[in-house]
Amino acid sequence: MKGVWRRTIQVGTLMITMGCFGTAPPAHGQAAAPGKKPPMAEDVLKDVRVLKGIPVDQFMDTMGFFAASLSLNCTECHGDRAAGNWAAYADQTPMKTTARKMILMVRSINQTQFGGTAVITCYSCHRGALLPKPEPSLAEQYKENPDPIDPNEAVIGTPRPDDPTADQVFSKYTAAIGGAPAIANLKSYVAKGMYNGFDTEGSPVPVEIYAKAPTSRTTIVHTALGDSVRTFDGSVGWLSALDKPMPVMPITGGDLYGAKLDAMILFPSDLKKTAAQWRVGSTELGDDHVQLLQGTTPGQLPIKLYFDQKSGLLLREVRQTRTIVGLVPTQVDFGDYRDVGGVKLPFKLTVTWTDGQANIQLDSVDANVAIEAAKFSKPAPFVAPKNQKESQ
Numbered sequence: 001m002k003g004v005w006r007r008t009i010q011v012g013t014l015m016i017t018m019g020c021f022g023t024a025p026p027a028h029g030q031a032a033a034p035g036k037k038p039p040m041a042e043d044v045l046k047d048v049r050v051l052k053g054i055p056v057d058q059f060m061d062t063m064g065f066f067a068a069s070l071s072l073n074c075t076e077c078h079g080d081r082a083a084g085n086w087a088a089y090a091d092q093t094p095m096k097t098t099a100r101k102m103i104l105m106v107r108s109i110n111q112t113q114f115g116g117t118a119v120i121t122c123y124s125c126h127r128g129a130l131l132p133k134p135e136p137s138l139a140e141q142y143k144e145n146p147d148p149i150d151p152n153e154a155v156i157g158t159p160r161p162d163d164p165t166a167d168q169v170f171s172k173y174t175a176a177i178g179g180a181p182a183i184a185n186l187k188s189y190v191a192k193g194m195y196n197g198f199d200t201e202g203s204p205v206p207v208e209i210y211a212k213a214p215t216s217r218t219t220i221v222h223t224a225l226g227d228s229v230r231t232f233d234g235s236v237g238w239l240s241a242l243d244k245p246m247p248v249m250p251i252t253g254g255d256l257y258g259a260k261l262d263a264m265i266l267f268p269s270d271l272k273k274t275a276a277q278w279r280v281g282s283t284e285l286g287d288d289h290v291q292l293l294q295g296t297t298p299g300q301l302p303i304k305l306y307f308d309q310k311s312g313l314l315l316r317e318v319r320q321t322r323t324i325v326g327l328v329p330t331q332v333d334f335g336d337y338r339d340v341g342g343v344k345l346p347f348k349l350t351v352t353w354t355d356g357q358a359n360i361q362l363d364s365v366d367a368n369v370a371i372e373a374a375k376f377s378k379p380a381p382f383v384a385p386k387n388q389k390e391s392q
């Protein structure tokens with residue numbers, strides 16, 4: 001009894017610092033005599049259904065473990081009535097019900113996969129959050145010291161009265177890059193510059209982009225081992241590249257929608273049409289205040305566009321692709337806007353996805369030149385030089 005009492009007081013101190021309780025709990029069952037087996041949680045507490053067969057102090061330690069793993073106060077699971085009232089800890093709450101299911105799930109994973117050792121815990125998934133993150137973070141993957149707030153995770157809340165409407169954000173962007181008539185005049189372009197990426201092991205190699213309004217785009221990277229070609233003809237896309245497991249890989253699903261977006265962003269008159277509905281929010285992107293537009297379309301995953309609040313220019317696009325293990329993000333950053341026939345176009349493009357990153361720095365863009373249709377058709381298979389193929 002003494003042991004139980006002392007430890008209860010200890011928990012009590014913890015609780016007082018959290019500001020949610022005062023008195024010690026009533027003991028419901030029989031306490032063991034000193035030197036005997038200590039009372040189990042289910043002997044002392046009112047409604048223990050899953051955490052049975054452990055002493056009360058360990059039971060309370062598990063409560064602390066839950067609180068820490070999900071960054072919760074005791075009353076956030078147990079309800080406000082539990083503040084200062086031990087009996088009320090036995091109340092049913094939806095959070096307790098979910099937590100019980102979680103305890104059983106974790107127990108079953110550890111029993112079936114890890115020989116009964118507590119390898120997976122609440123913290124493995126929750127990591128201090130109420131809802132575990134299902135999607136990997138590009139900021140964590142590629143940056144040594146990611147910003148504490150990841151702009152890609154920004155969610156749009158209730159709009160503030162001073163927030164612009166989505167139409168206003170698109171209009172400001174259109175004006176910033178040269179105005180609707182100038183954009184409508186831009187029918188095609190051929191851009192040249194340098195590329196570096198995982199597939200070139202970071203070495204700069206020449207790149208060309210062929211683009212035709214409204215949605216055709218081909219990018220050719222002249223790697224030392226041959227041309228990597230990515231084509232989207234307005235409805236179908238292919239990739240013929242060194243670092244892919246087949247000579248011509250079709251682009252499908254979310255990646256196909258992404259290819260269309262990538263093409264549309266070059267001819268931005270239709271940018272607004274990339275989603276059925278837009279919601280406006282704001283966040284920070286590095287040092288820039290940005291207006292965030294989140295676009296949703298039935299049957300598609302949402303996309304996010306980040307516009308510089310000052311200049312109105314598009315700085316980032318984030319989209320997702322569904323895989324059978326979960327959603328994977330792709331991020332495209334735009335910079336170094338320069339004038340091309342009256343339209344400002346981004347000369348710097350950085351594409352970041354979960355299995356690679358590519359940087360393009362353009363140095364020339366010729367507007368409204370004729371481009372043969374074959375440039376947007378299915379590329380020839382990539383054939384790696386023989387020795388390279390063997391070493392792959």
Ligand code: HEC
Nearest residue numbers: 045046047048049050051063066067074077089090099100
């Ligand atoms: C993530 C939710 C969660 C958090 C946070 C949490 N608990 Fe619990 N608590 C539970 C669940 C679930 C049970 C029931 C366990 C069972 O049925 O085996 C429980 C049971 C209890 C009981 C037993 C009540 C009774 O008489 O049946 C006490 C006492 C208790 N918790 C105290 C605490 C304290 C103190 C804290 C803060 C340090 C805390 N809990 C934090 C989920 C939580």
Ligand code: HEC
Nearest residue numbers: 066095098099102103106120121122124125126130131132
């Ligand atoms: C394998 C990963 C995983 C583990 C391990 C895990 N959880 Fe969860 N938990 C989740 C997911 C995912 C959700 C959100 C489910 C949803 O959105 O419907 C969740 C939701 C919850 C919620 C409800 C939160 C809310 O606001 O609705 C509680 C409470 C919770 N978990 C408690 C726990 C506790 C306690 C443990 C340890 C015993 C635990 N979880 C272990 C994945 C996990």
